[in-house]
Amino acid sequence: MTISSHLQELDGLPAFDFPAPEAEPKTTLPDAGSVAWRITADVYDGEEEWESAFARFLRAVDTTEVRALIIGAWSEAYESSPDGVVEALVAASGQLPSLRALFLGDMTYEECEISWINQREMRSLLDGLPQLHSFGVRGGQDLDMSGIKHERLRSLTVETGGLDAGVVRSIGAAELPALEHLDIWLGTSWYGANTIVADLEPFLTGERLPALTSLALRNSEIQDDIAAAMAGAPVVARLETLDLSMGTLGDEGAEALLAGQPLTHLKKLDLHHHYLSKPMEDRIRETLEPAGVVVDLSERESPRDDESRYTAVAE
Structure with missing residues (x-):
């Protein structure tokens, strides 16, 4: 009755976890358009906020080639909505001209139970990403x-x-x-x-x-x-x-x-x-x-x- 594993693929592309700050310099990154990039933060007392991880991602890869993004946990997802996540994604829309697939809220029960994930209105996100072909969202709390x-x-x-x-x-x-x-x-x-x-x-x-x-x-x-x-x-x-x-x-x-x-x-x-x-x-x-x-x-x-x-x- 719970979700115990993360997405393994999105829009036909295998999922790849963008590395944490300490691992990034040692990690060989795949071609930007060959994977679905999962960007995540620690729900509980993480040292890096999701928005900071995303900013590192934008600097590290050729964003013009990115085709799929999987948004994992954000800080305190059990009591906070992804407002900052959505704002960052919309602000970066011009840097992501090839983005076709987006999934918001890829969390297991250990990070946040599905019915405890806080969401928000989605119109502004979809309006801000007119290039999308595929969109998914997990969590119904305050979903609009x-x-x-x-x-x-x-x-x-x-x-x-x-x-x-x-x-x-x-x-x-x-x-x-x-x-x-x-x-x-x-x-x-x-x-x-x-x-x-x-x-x-x-x-x-x-x-x-x-x-x-x-x-x-x-x-x-x-x-x-x-x-x-x-x-x-x-x-x-x-x-x-x-x-x-x-x-x-x-x-x-x-x-x-x-x-x-x-x-x-x-x-x-x-x-x-x-x-x-x-x-x-x-x-x-x-x-x-x-x-x-x-x-x-x-x-x-x-x-x-x-x-x-x-x-x-x-x-």
Whole structure:
């Protein structure tokens, strides 16, 4: 129920940790455009603030070639927002003309539990980085996605252990005409999730997302309800990938999904971390795999009543 490892890649590039001050002179740095650079500080009593690490990074590499940045921990992330981080990134936008992918908040549970990561409004960050194609953020505390408009963004990921419905509705109202991939971790009510299916309507119709081909609404305690809604959702007909993984999906939701519109056009259906019975697993495979659909039914949890199921990531 926690995140125990950092991102290993971003936008197809392997992650590389920009070295600490004492290690930098001894470290051979890779070509600037060959890796996703992770820049981080110590959450607890670090000697170097994130902004100082970023300033060293800008001096050390050819920033015109940087394609991907992974923003790790900032000082006291459990009680402070990344205002200074965002301001530094926007100020450096002109030095990063090739930047296409950004992930904000790559922290493990040892640094800061996902539901304790403080965030902020994201409009100014996305406005300040118009060159981005991919953006991801981890942590739902004080996250604000309202007013977002971005012409180039193709991928948006929001990872939380509990996401407020207002944020979900803000994402649904965003103007993202190029968006192809949307991934939202809705989470559990224990950590603030209060979304209902009606809040997901913009994603189910797809009317505001004309380029969308990959949709993930996952890590949710209402996964059965979401699966039932997908059975008749207009967007499904044009999807290549549908991801309902990491949540509390059981036989009831899977039954509704199979009884709805055909799914045989999909390239992939991801249901990993689920509560399906073995007979239901077999039905899904027998229905979809002969049509060439890749089905992920890994991480099968023991079937149990709704109240005792849990999402893959919460705290």
